[in-house]
Amino acid sequence: MSAPLIEVSHLRKRYGESVVVDDVSFLIAPGECLGVIGPNGAGKTTTIRMALGLATPDAGEVAYTLDGTRLTMPQDALAIKARLGVVSQFDTLDPDFNLAENLLVYGRYFGMKSADIRARIPQLLDFAALSHKAEAKPGELSGGMKRRLSLARALVNDPQLLLLDEPTTGLDPQARHLMWERLQLLLQQGKSILLTTHFMDEAERLCHRLLVLDHGRKIAEGKPRDLIAEHLEPDVVEVYGVGALALASDAGLAALAARVEVSGETVFFYTAQARPLLAALEAHPQLRTLHRPANLEDLFLKLTGRQIREEG
Template sequence: MSGAAGPLLEPSAGEQPGPSGPVLVHARGLRKVYGGFTAVDGIDLDVRQGESFGILGPNGAGKSTTMRLVGCVSDPTEGELSILGLDPRHDGPSIRARLGVVPQKDTLDEDLTVRENVVVYGRYFGMSRAAVRAKADELLEFVQLSDRADSVVEPLSGGMKRRLTIARALVNDPDILLLDEPTTGLDPQARHVLWDRLYRLKREGVTLVLTTHYLDEAEQLCDRLVVMDGGRYVAEGSPADLIREHSTREVLEVRYRTDDHEPYAEALQRLAQRVEVLPDRVLLYVQDADETATAVLALGGERPMSLLPRRSTLEDVFLRLTGRTLVD
């Protein structure tokens, strides 16, 4: 599923090489303003070949606008942007021919069959009938839809439609696959099936750029990610690096039989490096959650309803950086 060759931006002198080499997406000081609203506010961006790069943030953070800029369907208001070594202001059609796009909402033709949706889309890229039919069969096998190839799209489940949308986006062997919130609205089983397909693409060296407001999705799929809020970056790094920098090794979740956990925070504060009070629990950020659980029980007084030791996650990072949960 390799993409077409073309001019690329090489790393600057002294810069450490990325996962597989050259930079495919390069931006500096990128801004997008709609009237009086700034959707993207001066971000820098580098995505390298073979990387799985995630843009994480709540609704309205600027994720989808960033994807529209990278997908060459919206021009930046200010800043420098290069996609595949080309200028999207002048080379938009050439760039779009080398991208695969999975939009937030499926745009499948529900009156056509599963195979016909891929074949028709492939013909837009000038592929011969024989080549596109062979490619369609290959992709439908990859997304586990071969047994539904001759079914019309309309009755398919949401997960099947998302997998078909991904198959369609891969028909031109794109250099970059853009996925805008690919699993929104799917049940947990469908999400995990889709994650498996995306993970396989990453293993094959396909460059992925995805937005999501699911923290577990970002942690599963992304080599590197940025957290966006209000059109700006709040943090950047690999999931492990972000957790290491902004959280502790482990977390102890403490629950009492109450709707107000604030009164317990002061007593628990001395047992942790940091305390986060949520409506239904208190989070203690510590290095050893089991040891801390023993210390909580030794405090005496009201016994907690539950004590849950766990490792730190990106959700803990997000709480630290923004003070609220990710999905508004």
């Protein structure tokens, strides 16, 4: 087996009295996408910052194996960053330069020769589906175009590993799907990706494995479908409409489900045998039902809870 591209061991980080990352370990193999999910304040961004050398862990180690050489943060930060690509949550494009100039200037940060960067610009813009916008400035682009340009910029140094912090936040469905298509192409080309996201469909679509964080700790890790099978019943029946909430305390219906949860005006029945439950619900024709397989969102809510957590 190939050595892991990145190996994170027992990371800890404290700010004041608050432990924001608590004994977190993971690795990423070449060509793998690892998704990091968790509610606000779970420690996702701090973990990414330590992986990038932007924050120093109080304990633990971040080690990379790049081109056969083992490097560690923060001692080898410059050598590591030269082989990484980063797309942050926020737009950091230079508004004064056009798209081609943004790529040129960014490539110079890595010490690349202008001629080498210019040779890569057409293929990077083509990859981002932005060839027709080479002379435009970022302010003239849609949100989806800006995110694709940020991704193209992160590829200017031909990195082995991409660190993407919520790369599709704020995009409409069409723009998200195009971004997913581009990320899947990169995985097919052998790139590795560390991805944080709040979109469970994104995580299930792109990630080979998932790391679930909550309160700074790792609470689950594995392949998406394996985690769903391990933690959840296979079927979910959602019931909503006037009078639906009363069904949550109906002993007869509860006996047909392994678990019953309420969120807002919807009752969720989790079961291994949906047919008897659906038959019993026919006695309530005024209510609407949705029968579906359990998914990553159900997993996320079971492991981290349904209560909203505010930023900060």
